[in-house]
Amino acid sequence: MAKSTDTTPSDKAPKKAKKPNGFQQFIQVFQMTRKADPNSVWLMLLVFLGVTAVSLLIGFLVDNWITGLIIGVLLGVLGAVFILSRRAERAAYSQIEGQPGAAGAALNSLRRGWIVEEQPVAVNPRTQDVVFRAVGRPGVVLVSEGPSTRVRPLVESERKRLARILPNVPIHVIETGRDEGQTQLRNVAGAMNKLKPQLTKVEVTAVNKRIGSLGSKLPIPKGIDPNRVRPDRRAMRGR
Structure with a gap:
Protein backbone atom coordinates (compact mmCIF):
# COMPACT_ATOMS: atom_id res chain seq x y z
CA MET A 1 0.00 0.00 0.00
CA ALA A 2 1.15 3.52 -0.74
CA LYS A 3 2.12 5.48 2.28
CA SER A 4 0.03 8.52 3.05
CA THR A 5 1.86 11.82 3.05
CA ASP A 6 0.18 14.22 5.44
CA THR A 7 1.28 17.79 5.11
CA THR A 8 1.35 19.75 8.32
CA PRO A 9 1.06 23.55 8.35
CA SER A 10 4.75 23.77 9.34
CA ASP A 11 5.74 21.92 6.13
CA LYS A 12 4.21 24.54 3.90
CA ALA A 13 6.47 27.19 2.44
CA PRO A 14 6.08 30.53 4.21
CA LYS A 15 4.01 33.03 2.29
CA LYS A 16 5.75 36.09 1.01
CA ALA A 17 4.74 39.30 2.69
CA LYS A 18 2.40 41.28 0.50
CA LYS A 19 3.67 44.59 -0.74
CA PRO A 20 1.55 47.54 0.34
CA ASN A 21 -0.73 48.89 -2.38
CA GLY A 22 -0.82 52.49 -3.50
CA PHE A 23 -3.30 53.60 -0.85
CA GLN A 24 -1.36 51.86 1.94
CA GLN A 25 1.85 53.50 0.74
CA PHE A 26 0.10 56.88 0.78
CA ILE A 27 -1.03 56.31 4.38
CA GLN A 28 2.51 55.28 5.40
CA VAL A 29 3.98 58.40 3.81
CA PHE A 30 1.31 60.59 5.43
CA GLN A 31 1.93 59.11 8.90
CA MET A 32 5.70 59.44 8.55
CA THR A 33 5.40 63.05 7.42
CA ARG A 34 2.88 63.98 10.13
CA LYS A 35 5.16 62.53 12.80
CA ALA A 36 8.20 64.43 11.54
CA ASP A 37 6.36 67.62 10.58
CA PRO A 38 2.99 68.09 12.37
CA ASN A 39 2.40 71.43 10.61
CA SER A 40 2.22 69.66 7.25
CA VAL A 41 -1.32 68.44 8.03
CA TRP A 42 -2.61 71.97 8.61
CA LEU A 43 -0.84 73.24 5.50
CA MET A 44 -2.39 70.47 3.38
CA LEU A 45 -5.83 71.29 4.79
CA LEU A 46 -5.33 75.00 4.16
CA VAL A 47 -4.33 74.39 0.54
CA PHE A 48 -7.27 72.05 -0.04
CA LEU A 49 -9.84 74.46 1.44
CA GLY A 50 -8.30 77.49 -0.25
CA VAL A 51 -8.25 75.97 -3.73
CA THR A 52 -11.76 74.57 -3.30
CA ALA A 53 -13.12 77.92 -2.09
CA VAL A 54 -11.61 79.84 -5.01
CA SER A 55 -12.95 77.36 -7.54
CA LEU A 56 -16.40 77.42 -5.90
CA LEU A 57 -16.43 81.22 -5.98
CA ILE A 58 -15.63 81.18 -9.69
CA GLY A 59 -18.44 78.67 -10.14
CA PHE A 60 -20.90 81.04 -8.49
CA LEU A 61 -19.74 83.91 -10.71
CA VAL A 62 -20.39 81.91 -13.88
CA ASP A 63 -23.63 80.51 -12.43
CA ASN A 64 -22.34 76.92 -12.33
CA TRP A 65 -21.32 76.29 -8.72
CA ILE A 66 -21.62 72.48 -8.96
CA THR A 67 -18.96 72.25 -11.64
CA GLY A 68 -16.88 74.75 -9.73
CA LEU A 69 -17.12 72.63 -6.58
CA ILE A 70 -16.16 69.40 -8.38
CA ILE A 71 -13.17 71.03 -10.07
CA GLY A 72 -12.19 72.72 -6.81
CA VAL A 73 -12.20 69.46 -4.86
CA LEU A 74 -10.05 67.73 -7.49
CA LEU A 75 -7.57 70.60 -7.67
CA GLY A 76 -7.58 70.87 -3.87
CA VAL A 77 -6.64 67.20 -3.54
CA LEU A 78 -3.83 67.63 -6.07
CA GLY A 79 -2.56 70.66 -4.18
CA ALA A 80 -2.62 68.80 -0.86
CA VAL A 81 -0.77 65.82 -2.37
CA PHE A 82 1.86 68.17 -3.78
CA ILE A 83 2.41 69.69 -0.34
CA LEU A 84 2.63 66.20 1.16
CA SER A 85 5.23 65.22 -1.43
CA ARG A 86 7.47 68.19 -0.65
CA ARG A 87 7.10 67.81 3.12
CA ALA A 88 7.68 64.05 2.91
CA GLU A 89 10.92 64.66 1.06
CA ARG A 90 12.10 66.96 3.83
CA ALA A 91 11.05 64.44 6.48
CA ALA A 92 12.88 61.61 4.70
CA TYR A 93 16.12 63.59 4.62
CA SER A 94 15.73 64.74 8.22
CA GLN A 95 15.69 61.07 9.27
CA ILE A 96 19.11 60.37 7.75
CA PRO A 120 33.14 56.55 -0.22
CA VAL A 121 36.18 57.34 -2.39
CA ALA A 122 38.06 59.07 0.43
CA VAL A 123 37.79 58.43 4.15
CA ASN A 124 39.24 59.82 7.35
CA PRO A 125 39.05 56.78 9.69
CA ARG A 126 39.58 58.88 12.80
CA THR A 127 36.82 61.44 12.24
CA GLN A 128 34.69 59.36 9.82
CA ASP A 129 34.61 62.28 7.39
CA VAL A 130 34.02 60.91 3.90
CA VAL A 131 33.90 61.95 0.26
CA PHE A 132 31.55 60.42 -2.31
CA ARG A 133 31.86 60.69 -6.08
CA ALA A 134 29.49 60.92 -9.03
CA VAL A 135 30.27 61.23 -12.73
CA GLY A 136 27.89 62.91 -15.15
CA ARG A 137 27.78 65.29 -18.08
CA PRO A 138 28.91 68.24 -15.92
CA GLY A 139 32.07 66.25 -15.08
CA VAL A 140 33.12 64.71 -11.78
CA VAL A 141 31.35 65.82 -8.60
CA LEU A 142 32.85 65.19 -5.16
CA VAL A 143 30.31 65.30 -2.34
CA SER A 144 31.82 65.66 1.12
CA GLU A 145 30.38 64.82 4.52
CA GLY A 146 31.77 66.55 7.59
CA PRO A 147 32.64 70.04 8.88
CA SER A 148 34.17 72.22 6.16
CA THR A 149 37.45 72.99 7.92
CA ARG A 150 38.00 69.33 8.78
CA VAL A 151 36.94 67.64 5.55
CA ARG A 152 38.46 70.16 3.13
CA PRO A 153 41.97 68.59 3.09
CA LEU A 154 40.38 65.22 2.33
CA VAL A 155 38.41 66.70 -0.56
CA GLU A 156 41.39 68.61 -1.93
CA SER A 157 43.55 65.49 -1.87
CA GLU A 158 40.95 63.55 -3.88
CA ARG A 159 40.46 66.46 -6.28
CA LYS A 160 44.19 66.64 -7.02
CA ARG A 161 44.36 62.88 -7.51
CA LEU A 162 41.57 63.02 -10.10
CA ALA A 163 43.02 66.11 -11.79
CA ARG A 164 46.24 64.19 -12.50
CA ILE A 165 44.45 61.46 -14.44
CA LEU A 166 41.64 63.65 -15.84
CA PRO A 167 43.37 66.94 -16.73
CA ASN A 168 40.60 68.15 -19.07
CA VAL A 169 37.57 67.08 -17.04
CA PRO A 170 35.78 69.59 -14.73
CA ILE A 171 35.82 68.58 -11.08
CA HIS A 172 33.15 70.10 -8.83
CA VAL A 173 32.93 69.97 -5.03
CA ILE A 174 29.73 70.04 -2.98
CA GLU A 175 30.01 70.14 0.81
CA THR A 176 26.96 68.80 2.62
CA GLY A 177 25.78 70.15 5.94
CA ARG A 178 24.06 73.13 7.54
CA ASP A 179 27.10 75.37 8.01
CA GLU A 180 27.61 78.50 5.96
CA GLY A 181 28.58 77.65 2.39
CA GLN A 182 27.41 74.04 2.70
CA THR A 183 24.51 72.38 0.88
CA GLN A 184 21.72 70.65 2.79
CA LEU A 185 21.16 67.00 1.93
CA ARG A 186 17.78 67.60 0.30
CA ASN A 187 19.37 70.15 -2.05
CA VAL A 188 22.33 68.05 -3.19
CA ALA A 189 20.61 66.43 -6.18
CA GLY A 190 19.17 69.76 -7.29
CA ALA A 191 22.56 71.48 -7.07
CA MET A 192 24.19 68.75 -9.15
CA ASN A 193 21.48 68.81 -11.80
CA LYS A 194 21.95 72.57 -12.18
CA LEU A 195 25.59 72.17 -13.18
CA LYS A 196 26.27 72.96 -16.84
CA PRO A 197 26.78 69.84 -19.05
CA GLN A 198 30.27 69.74 -20.53
CA LEU A 199 30.73 66.08 -21.48
CA THR A 200 28.92 63.81 -23.90
CA LYS A 201 27.36 60.54 -22.75
CA VAL A 202 30.22 58.64 -24.36
CA GLU A 203 32.76 60.79 -22.55
CA VAL A 204 30.98 60.21 -19.24
CA THR A 205 31.38 56.46 -19.67
CA ALA A 206 35.03 56.85 -20.69
CA VAL A 207 35.78 59.06 -17.67
CA ASN A 208 34.16 56.59 -15.30
CA LYS A 209 36.16 53.71 -16.80
CA ARG A 210 39.34 55.74 -16.51
CA ILE A 211 38.70 56.35 -12.81
CA GLY A 212 37.70 52.71 -12.30
CA SER A 213 40.95 51.53 -13.88
CA LEU A 214 42.79 52.81 -10.81
CA GLY A 215 41.15 50.02 -8.87
CA SER A 216 41.63 51.64 -5.46
CA LYS A 217 39.07 50.53 -2.89
CA LEU A 218 39.20 52.04 0.56
CA PRO A 219 38.22 50.24 3.77
CA ILE A 220 34.93 51.63 5.06
CA PRO A 221 34.98 52.71 8.72
CA LYS A 222 32.53 51.05 11.04
CA GLY A 223 29.13 52.74 10.97
CA ILE A 224 29.38 54.06 7.41
CA ASP A 225 27.22 52.12 5.00
CA PRO A 226 25.39 54.26 2.42
CA ASN A 227 23.47 51.18 1.28
CA ARG A 228 21.72 51.13 4.65
CA VAL A 229 21.21 54.87 4.94
CA ARG A 230 18.78 55.62 2.17
CA PRO A 231 16.03 58.24 2.05
CA ASP A 232 12.54 56.85 1.53
CA ARG A 233 12.27 57.37 -2.25
CA ARG A 234 8.51 56.70 -2.20
CA ALA A 235 8.17 59.40 0.42
CA MET A 236 10.24 61.79 -1.66
CA ARG A 237 7.93 61.21 -4.59
CA GLY A 238 4.84 61.52 -2.40
CA ARG A 239 3.73 57.97 -3.19
Whole structure:
Protein backbone atom coordinates (compact mmCIF):
# COMPACT_ATOMS: atom_id res chain seq x y z
CA MET A 1 0.00 0.00 0.00
CA ALA A 2 1.15 3.52 -0.74
CA LYS A 3 2.12 5.48 2.28
CA SER A 4 0.03 8.52 3.05
CA THR A 5 1.86 11.82 3.05
CA ASP A 6 0.18 14.22 5.44
CA THR A 7 1.28 17.79 5.11
CA THR A 8 1.35 19.75 8.32
CA PRO A 9 1.06 23.55 8.35
CA SER A 10 4.75 23.77 9.34
CA ASP A 11 5.74 21.92 6.13
CA LYS A 12 4.21 24.54 3.90
CA ALA A 13 6.47 27.19 2.44
CA PRO A 14 6.08 30.53 4.21
CA LYS A 15 4.01 33.03 2.29
CA LYS A 16 5.75 36.09 1.01
CA ALA A 17 4.74 39.30 2.69
CA LYS A 18 2.40 41.28 0.50
CA LYS A 19 3.67 44.59 -0.74
CA PRO A 20 1.55 47.54 0.34
CA ASN A 21 -0.73 48.89 -2.38
CA GLY A 22 -0.82 52.49 -3.50
CA PHE A 23 -3.30 53.60 -0.85
CA GLN A 24 -1.36 51.86 1.94
CA GLN A 25 1.85 53.50 0.74
CA PHE A 26 0.10 56.88 0.78
CA ILE A 27 -1.03 56.31 4.38
CA GLN A 28 2.51 55.28 5.40
CA VAL A 29 3.98 58.40 3.81
CA PHE A 30 1.31 60.59 5.43
CA GLN A 31 1.93 59.11 8.90
CA MET A 32 5.70 59.44 8.55
CA THR A 33 5.40 63.05 7.42
CA ARG A 34 2.88 63.98 10.13
CA LYS A 35 5.16 62.53 12.80
CA ALA A 36 8.20 64.43 11.54
CA ASP A 37 6.36 67.62 10.58
CA PRO A 38 2.99 68.09 12.37
CA ASN A 39 2.40 71.43 10.61
CA SER A 40 2.22 69.66 7.25
CA VAL A 41 -1.32 68.44 8.03
CA TRP A 42 -2.61 71.97 8.61
CA LEU A 43 -0.84 73.24 5.50
CA MET A 44 -2.39 70.47 3.38
CA LEU A 45 -5.83 71.29 4.79
CA LEU A 46 -5.33 75.00 4.16
CA VAL A 47 -4.33 74.39 0.54
CA PHE A 48 -7.27 72.05 -0.04
CA LEU A 49 -9.84 74.46 1.44
CA GLY A 50 -8.30 77.49 -0.25
CA VAL A 51 -8.25 75.97 -3.73
CA THR A 52 -11.76 74.57 -3.30
CA ALA A 53 -13.12 77.92 -2.09
CA VAL A 54 -11.61 79.84 -5.01
CA SER A 55 -12.95 77.36 -7.54
CA LEU A 56 -16.40 77.42 -5.90
CA LEU A 57 -16.43 81.22 -5.98
CA ILE A 58 -15.63 81.18 -9.69
CA GLY A 59 -18.44 78.67 -10.14
CA PHE A 60 -20.90 81.04 -8.49
CA LEU A 61 -19.74 83.91 -10.71
CA VAL A 62 -20.39 81.91 -13.88
CA ASP A 63 -23.63 80.51 -12.43
CA ASN A 64 -22.34 76.92 -12.33
CA TRP A 65 -21.32 76.29 -8.72
CA ILE A 66 -21.62 72.48 -8.96
CA THR A 67 -18.96 72.25 -11.64
CA GLY A 68 -16.88 74.75 -9.73
CA LEU A 69 -17.12 72.63 -6.58
CA ILE A 70 -16.16 69.40 -8.38
CA ILE A 71 -13.17 71.03 -10.07
CA GLY A 72 -12.19 72.72 -6.81
CA VAL A 73 -12.20 69.46 -4.86
CA LEU A 74 -10.05 67.73 -7.49
CA LEU A 75 -7.57 70.60 -7.67
CA GLY A 76 -7.58 70.87 -3.87
CA VAL A 77 -6.64 67.20 -3.54
CA LEU A 78 -3.83 67.63 -6.07
CA GLY A 79 -2.56 70.66 -4.18
CA ALA A 80 -2.62 68.80 -0.86
CA VAL A 81 -0.77 65.82 -2.37
CA PHE A 82 1.86 68.17 -3.78
CA ILE A 83 2.41 69.69 -0.34
CA LEU A 84 2.63 66.20 1.16
CA SER A 85 5.23 65.22 -1.43
CA ARG A 86 7.47 68.19 -0.65
CA ARG A 87 7.10 67.81 3.12
CA ALA A 88 7.68 64.05 2.91
CA GLU A 89 10.92 64.66 1.06
CA ARG A 90 12.10 66.96 3.83
CA ALA A 91 11.05 64.44 6.48
CA ALA A 92 12.88 61.61 4.70
CA TYR A 93 16.12 63.59 4.62
CA SER A 94 15.73 64.74 8.22
CA GLN A 95 15.69 61.07 9.27
CA ILE A 96 19.11 60.37 7.75
CA GLU A 97 20.75 63.75 8.36
CA GLY A 98 23.72 63.42 10.67
CA GLN A 99 24.10 59.68 10.12
CA PRO A 100 27.36 58.35 8.64
CA GLY A 101 26.94 57.86 4.89
CA ALA A 102 24.01 60.27 4.58
CA ALA A 103 25.70 62.22 1.77
CA GLY A 104 26.02 59.02 -0.25
CA ALA A 105 22.38 58.22 0.38
CA ALA A 106 21.37 61.65 -0.94
CA LEU A 107 23.01 60.79 -4.26
CA ASN A 108 20.52 57.95 -4.73
CA SER A 109 17.83 60.48 -5.64
CA LEU A 110 19.74 61.65 -8.72
CA ARG A 111 18.02 61.31 -12.06
CA ARG A 112 19.41 59.24 -14.92
CA GLY A 113 22.65 60.36 -16.46
CA TRP A 114 24.80 60.08 -13.35
CA ILE A 115 27.14 57.26 -12.42
CA VAL A 116 27.36 57.19 -8.63
CA GLU A 117 30.02 55.41 -6.61
CA GLU A 118 28.05 54.02 -3.67
CA GLN A 119 31.06 53.57 -1.40
CA PRO A 120 33.14 56.55 -0.22
CA VAL A 121 36.18 57.34 -2.39
CA ALA A 122 38.06 59.07 0.43
CA VAL A 123 37.79 58.43 4.15
CA ASN A 124 39.24 59.82 7.35
CA PRO A 125 39.05 56.78 9.69
CA ARG A 126 39.58 58.88 12.80
CA THR A 127 36.82 61.44 12.24
CA GLN A 128 34.69 59.36 9.82
CA ASP A 129 34.61 62.28 7.39
CA VAL A 130 34.02 60.91 3.90
CA VAL A 131 33.90 61.95 0.26
CA PHE A 132 31.55 60.42 -2.31
CA ARG A 133 31.86 60.69 -6.08
CA ALA A 134 29.49 60.92 -9.03
CA VAL A 135 30.27 61.23 -12.73
CA GLY A 136 27.89 62.91 -15.15
CA ARG A 137 27.78 65.29 -18.08
CA PRO A 138 28.91 68.24 -15.92
CA GLY A 139 32.07 66.25 -15.08
CA VAL A 140 33.12 64.71 -11.78
CA VAL A 141 31.35 65.82 -8.60
CA LEU A 142 32.85 65.19 -5.16
CA VAL A 143 30.31 65.30 -2.34
CA SER A 144 31.82 65.66 1.12
CA GLU A 145 30.38 64.82 4.52
CA GLY A 146 31.77 66.55 7.59
CA PRO A 147 32.64 70.04 8.88
CA SER A 148 34.17 72.22 6.16
CA THR A 149 37.45 72.99 7.92
CA ARG A 150 38.00 69.33 8.78
CA VAL A 151 36.94 67.64 5.55
CA ARG A 152 38.46 70.16 3.13
CA PRO A 153 41.97 68.59 3.09
CA LEU A 154 40.38 65.22 2.33
CA VAL A 155 38.41 66.70 -0.56
CA GLU A 156 41.39 68.61 -1.93
CA SER A 157 43.55 65.49 -1.87
CA GLU A 158 40.95 63.55 -3.88
CA ARG A 159 40.46 66.46 -6.28
CA LYS A 160 44.19 66.64 -7.02
CA ARG A 161 44.36 62.88 -7.51
CA LEU A 162 41.57 63.02 -10.10
CA ALA A 163 43.02 66.11 -11.79
CA ARG A 164 46.24 64.19 -12.50
CA ILE A 165 44.45 61.46 -14.44
CA LEU A 166 41.64 63.65 -15.84
CA PRO A 167 43.37 66.94 -16.73
CA ASN A 168 40.60 68.15 -19.07
CA VAL A 169 37.57 67.08 -17.04
CA PRO A 170 35.78 69.59 -14.73
CA ILE A 171 35.82 68.58 -11.08
CA HIS A 172 33.15 70.10 -8.83
CA VAL A 173 32.93 69.97 -5.03
CA ILE A 174 29.73 70.04 -2.98
CA GLU A 175 30.01 70.14 0.81
CA THR A 176 26.96 68.80 2.62
CA GLY A 177 25.78 70.15 5.94
CA ARG A 178 24.06 73.13 7.54
CA ASP A 179 27.10 75.37 8.01
CA GLU A 180 27.61 78.50 5.96
CA GLY A 181 28.58 77.65 2.39
CA GLN A 182 27.41 74.04 2.70
CA THR A 183 24.51 72.38 0.88
CA GLN A 184 21.72 70.65 2.79
CA LEU A 185 21.16 67.00 1.93
CA ARG A 186 17.78 67.60 0.30
CA ASN A 187 19.37 70.15 -2.05
CA VAL A 188 22.33 68.05 -3.19
CA ALA A 189 20.61 66.43 -6.18
CA GLY A 190 19.17 69.76 -7.29
CA ALA A 191 22.56 71.48 -7.07
CA MET A 192 24.19 68.75 -9.15
CA ASN A 193 21.48 68.81 -11.80
CA LYS A 194 21.95 72.57 -12.18
CA LEU A 195 25.59 72.17 -13.18
CA LYS A 196 26.27 72.96 -16.84
CA PRO A 197 26.78 69.84 -19.05
CA GLN A 198 30.27 69.74 -20.53
CA LEU A 199 30.73 66.08 -21.48
CA THR A 200 28.92 63.81 -23.90
CA LYS A 201 27.36 60.54 -22.75
CA VAL A 202 30.22 58.64 -24.36
CA GLU A 203 32.76 60.79 -22.55
CA VAL A 204 30.98 60.21 -19.24
CA THR A 205 31.38 56.46 -19.67
CA ALA A 206 35.03 56.85 -20.69
CA VAL A 207 35.78 59.06 -17.67
CA ASN A 208 34.16 56.59 -15.30
CA LYS A 209 36.16 53.71 -16.80
CA ARG A 210 39.34 55.74 -16.51
CA ILE A 211 38.70 56.35 -12.81
CA GLY A 212 37.70 52.71 -12.30
CA SER A 213 40.95 51.53 -13.88
CA LEU A 214 42.79 52.81 -10.81
CA GLY A 215 41.15 50.02 -8.87
CA SER A 216 41.63 51.64 -5.46
CA LYS A 217 39.07 50.53 -2.89
CA LEU A 218 39.20 52.04 0.56
CA PRO A 219 38.22 50.24 3.77
CA ILE A 220 34.93 51.63 5.06
CA PRO A 221 34.98 52.71 8.72
CA LYS A 222 32.53 51.05 11.04
CA GLY A 223 29.13 52.74 10.97
CA ILE A 224 29.38 54.06 7.41
CA ASP A 225 27.22 52.12 5.00
CA PRO A 226 25.39 54.26 2.42
CA ASN A 227 23.47 51.18 1.28
CA ARG A 228 21.72 51.13 4.65
CA VAL A 229 21.21 54.87 4.94
CA ARG A 230 18.78 55.62 2.17
CA PRO A 231 16.03 58.24 2.05
CA ASP A 232 12.54 56.85 1.53
CA ARG A 233 12.27 57.37 -2.25
CA ARG A 234 8.51 56.70 -2.20
CA ALA A 235 8.17 59.40 0.42
CA MET A 236 10.24 61.79 -1.66
CA ARG A 237 7.93 61.21 -4.59
CA GLY A 238 4.84 61.52 -2.40
CA ARG A 239 3.73 57.97 -3.19
